[in-house]
Amino acid sequence: MIALVRLRLAGFVRTGRALAPVLTGLLALGVLYGGGGAGRPAEVYGVSAVLIFPVLAWQTKILLDVEPDVQRRLARVVVGPARERAAGLLAALVAGLAVVLVALAMPWPLGAVSLAGGPAGRPALVGVALGVWAHLLALPAAVALGALASRPITRSAGYGAAVLAVGVVGVVVCGLSDSVVPWLVPPVMATARAVTAPVTPGAGLLLTGWAALWVAVALAGYAWGRRTRA
Amino acid sequence: MRLDGVWLRYHRHGPWVLRQVDATIGPGEVAVVLGRNGAGKSTLLQLAAGVLRPSRGRVVDRPATVGWVPERFPADQPFTVGDYLAAMGRVAGLPGAAADRAVREWVERLGLTRFSDVRLPQLSKGTAQKVGLAQALLRPPGLLVLDEPWEGLDAAARELVPEMIGEVLAGGGAVLVSDHRGETVRLPGARRWSVTDGTLTEEASSGGSAVAVVELAVPAAGLAAAVARLRADGHQILRVREPAVPPAAGSPAPAPAAGPGVEAPDESPAPGRSGAPGTEPDGGWPALAGGSVAEPDGGSPALACASAVESDGGSPGLPGASLAEVDGGAPDVPGPPGVEGGAGSPEAGAGRAGVASEVGR
Numbered sequence: 036m037i038a039l040v041r042l043r044l045a046g047f048v049r050t051g052r053a054l055a056p057v058l059t060g061l062l063a064l065g066v067l068y069g070g071g072g073a074g075r076p077a078e079v080y081g082v083s084a085v086l087i088f089p090v091l092a093w094q095t096k097i098l099l100d101v102e103p104d105v106q107r108r109l110a111r112v113v114v115g116p117a118r119e120r121a122a123g124l125l126a127a128l129v130a131g132l133a134v135v136l137v138a139l140a141m142p143w144p145l146g147a148v149s150l151a152g153g154p155a156g157r158p159a160l161v162g163v164a165l166g167v168w169a170h171l172l173a174l175p176a177a178v179a180l181g182a183l184a185s186r187p188i189t190r191s192a193g194y195g196a197a198v199l200a201v202g203v204v205g206v207v208v209c210g211l212s213d214s215v216v217p218w219l220v221p222p223v224m225a226t227a228r229a230v231t232a233p234v235t236p237g238a239g240l241l242l243t244g245w246a247a248l249w250v251a252v253a254l255a256g257y258a259w260g261r262r263t264r265a
Numbered sequence: 266m267r268l269d270g271v272w273l274r275y276h277r278h279g280p281w282v283l284r285q286v287d288a289t290i291g292p293g294e295v296a297v298v299l300g301r302n303g304a305g306k307s308t309l310l311q312l313a314a315g316v317l318r319p320s321r322g323r324v325v326d327r328p329a330t331v332g333w334v335p336e337r338f339p340a341d342q343p344f345t346v347g348d349y350l351a352a353m354g355r356v357a358g359l360p361g362a363a364a365d366r367a368v369r370e371w372v373e374r375l376g377l378t379r380f381s382d383v384r385l386p387q388l389s390k391g392t393a394q395k396v397g398l399a400q401a402l403l404r405p406p407g408l409l410v411l412d413e414p415w416e417g418l419d420a421a422a423r424e425l426v427p428e429m430i431g432e433v434l435a436g437g438g439a440v441l442v443s444d445h446r447g448e449t450v451r452l453p454g455a456r457r458w459s460v461t462d463g464t465l466t467e468e469a470s471s472g473g474s475a476v477a478v479v480e481l482a483v484p485a486a487g488l489a490a491a492v493a494r495l496r497a498d499g500h501q502i503l504r505v506r507e508p509a510v511p512p513a514a515g516s517p518a519p520a521p522a523a524g525p526g527v528e529a530p531d532e533s534p535a536p537g538r539s540g541a542p543g544t545e546p547d548g549g550w551p552a553l554a555g556g557s558v559a560e561p562d563g564g565s566p567a568l569a570c571a572s573a574v575e576s577d578g579g580s581p582g583l584p585g586a587s588l589a590e591v592d593g594g595a596p597d598v599p600g601p602p603g604v605e606g607g608a609g610s611p612e613a614g615a616g617r618a619g620v621a622s623e624v625g626r
Contacts, residue, residue: 038355045352049343103339108316109400112333113357115315263275265316 039110039122044129047098053130056097060090060134061141068147076148076159080166081227083138084173088223089203091134091174095127095181096199107187108265120261124254127178135170157233165230168239172246176221179253180206188260221249266290266313266408266439271322273308282308284463286322290456292407295430295440297449299468300460306443307336307412309460313441314410328407328438330357336412338397340385347372347381350399357404364403371399375422391417398422402429409433411442427451447503450478478503 047053063086068079102110111119142148150159182188184198202220209216210224217225222245229238271286282305290296300306311317312324314333342349347368354364372378375395380388388396394417401409409430415423430440430452442449449455457468483491492502 038352042352042356046343103341105335105337105339106342108311109333109335109339109353110356112314112316112331113353116318262318263320265311265318 036114036118036122036125039114039119040126040129042110043098043102043123043126047101047126047130050101052097052101053094056090056094057134059093060087060138063087063090064138064141065145068142068145070147073147073149075151076162077157077165077169077230078162079142079148080139080163081169081230083142083166084169085207085223085227087134087138087170088173088177088206089199091131091177092181092184092199092203094130094134095178096184096195098127098130099123099182099185099187100195104186104265111265116261116265117258120258124178124182124257127181128174131174131178135174139167139170162230165234169226169230172221172226172243173223175250176206176223176246176253179221179250179257182257183253183260187264188257190264218245221246266327267325268312268319269323269325271312271319271324273312273317273320281320281463283312283460283465286312286465288458288465288467290408290439290441292437292439293434294456295434295442295452295454296456296458297452298441298443298458298460299445300443302445304460305463306460309458309465310410310412310441310443313408330404330406330408332401332404332406332409332433334394334397334401334409334411334414336416338393340388340393340396342385345382345384346377346388346396349385349396350403353400354403359404367403368399371402374425375399389417391419391422394418395422398426398429402433405436405438406433407438409438409440411440413443413445415444415446415448423448424451447478 064083067082067086107119107123110122114122180199180202184195184202186192186195189195189198206220206223208214209220210222212224212228222242226242226246229242267289268286271283272281273283274281286309288296298306298309308317311333312319313327314331315324315327316333344352350368350372351364354367355361357364359367372381375398377392377395377399380392385393385396394414398414401411411426411430414426418426426448430442433440442452442455459466459468488505492505496502
């Protein structure tokens with residue numbers, strides 16, 4: 036399966052289609068961090084996690100779509116349907132992790148992070164850790180959304196773009212603090228809000244479990260859809 | 266491997282593409298899947314290979330290693346031939362050195378050596394098809410599924426396909442192959458599965474009556490009559506090639522084909538179908554009238570227009586026809602006589618037509 040992950044990542048990078056989401060992400064982060072002010076790590080990273088969520092989902096869709104349908108079926112014959120699906124998701128996670136690392140590193144050279152203490156005297160290092168946690172919660176959810184929007188599931192570019200757009204808008208709108216159905220979407224917004232205040236272990240576990248459950252449901256839907264969509 | 270009461274449709278409320286398919290193929294067996302365009306041949310092959318999942322029923326005892334050669338190799342990928350095959354070898358579970366060894370072997374056998382550093386999108390259709398063959402054989406398959414494997418291949422590679430199939434069979438594997446070009450005459454002893462309207466039936470063996478392929482040239486103006494006579498004699502037409510310019514006086518064979526580089530729309534109907542010349546409803550005649558044949562290394566280069574005719578006995582006995590080539594390498598092909606591909610039009614034009622026929626031996 037690792038060989039298939041490598042093959043798909045190589046195809047994704049060599050086609051050059053990785054450039055569009057990466058450049059969009061860099062542009063968005065540049066606007067975010069280029070304002071001149073410096074924020075506390077957790078706050079900066081909380082916003083960053085929300086900002087790159089659509090980029091990660093879009094990138095996942097492109098990565099899964101870039102492989103020709105027949106090549107995907109060839110891979111399915113060789114490694115089996117479950118491993119073929121898993122290899123695509125794993126490749127998307129690896130590619131997404133690279134974007135997350137860039138997003139985490141970018142504010143430092145731009146002077147967008149202040150090492151001043153956080154709320155209730157929270158050390159800056161804890162703020163950084165919370166920011167990493169926010170990104171790591173956003174990444175699997177974005178991969179799951181991108182997978183649901185990919186061509187094997189949606190079968191057309193129009194439906195794929197619609198699923199992606201509705202998903203991203205839904206994450207923001209349903210994630211607002213006064214939303215009545217926050218559980219419909221992964222807790223990207225909720226996490227961004229949470230890291231600006233002292234985070235209790237219980238709240239952290241709740242948000243992590245919420246994100247994990249949402250990802251599990253979304254990926255189960257992806258697996259179910261792929262049963263008849265080779 | 267066994268297909269047990271398999272039904273398939275692509276959409277929940279769509280039409281059934283395959284219905285109640287029961288079939289078994291064992292180690293050392295080869296089955297040729299026959300049927301009209303759209304009958305469900307490729308669907309059946311993809312079910313067998315594991316690409317598709319049955320809507321009802323099940324596929325059991327599928328070998329662990331399956332090689333699948335799709336009808337069209339997906340060449341739109343940013344890899345060179347060598348890199349792609351090496352990667353597919355590793356995906357198939359071969360360790361690095363073994364994958365490289367297997368790639369070297371198949372690249373050499375299929376004549377891909379000079380294309381090793383060429384990127385896949387730059388390959389011709391036939392060369393890309395060879396890459397498709399190679400990827401399926403990097404790891405010796407327990408089941409080899411070939412969807413129109415001869416499509417676009419040159420003569421040398423076409424000869425290699427039965428050889429590769431023989432190797433898989435000798436290794437205890439099973440082979441499923443579809444073909445509408447009549448190439449499966451090269452597979453002696455093959456079972457014949459016929460897909461018609463979504464159902465699968467196995468054609469009974471004809472008892473091993475031997476046939477041979479004969480290619481011969483006839484005057485294009487008299488092609489329709491020649492085809493009619495051949496059919497009347499019980500021969501089976503497999504293919505027709507485009508007419509060319511008239512040959513030099515006294516020459517037994519006409520000039521090379523007039524339209525180079527373009528594959529004729531070679532749409533052969535289902536076997537066993539009958540019909541008169543000029544009544545092809547699904548593309549037989551346009552191949553004769555408007556298509557051209559790009560087979561610089563296949564058959565006789567002197568043929569301008571050819572139809573392949575199969576016989577279960579007797580000889581064509583065509584007045585005015587000249588024998589261009591006899592291929593005696595088609596042994597023991599069972600199958601009922603009848604029109605498989607056809608042509609015939611009074612507007613065939615000047616020049617001579619090449620006719621390839623299979624006759625009983």
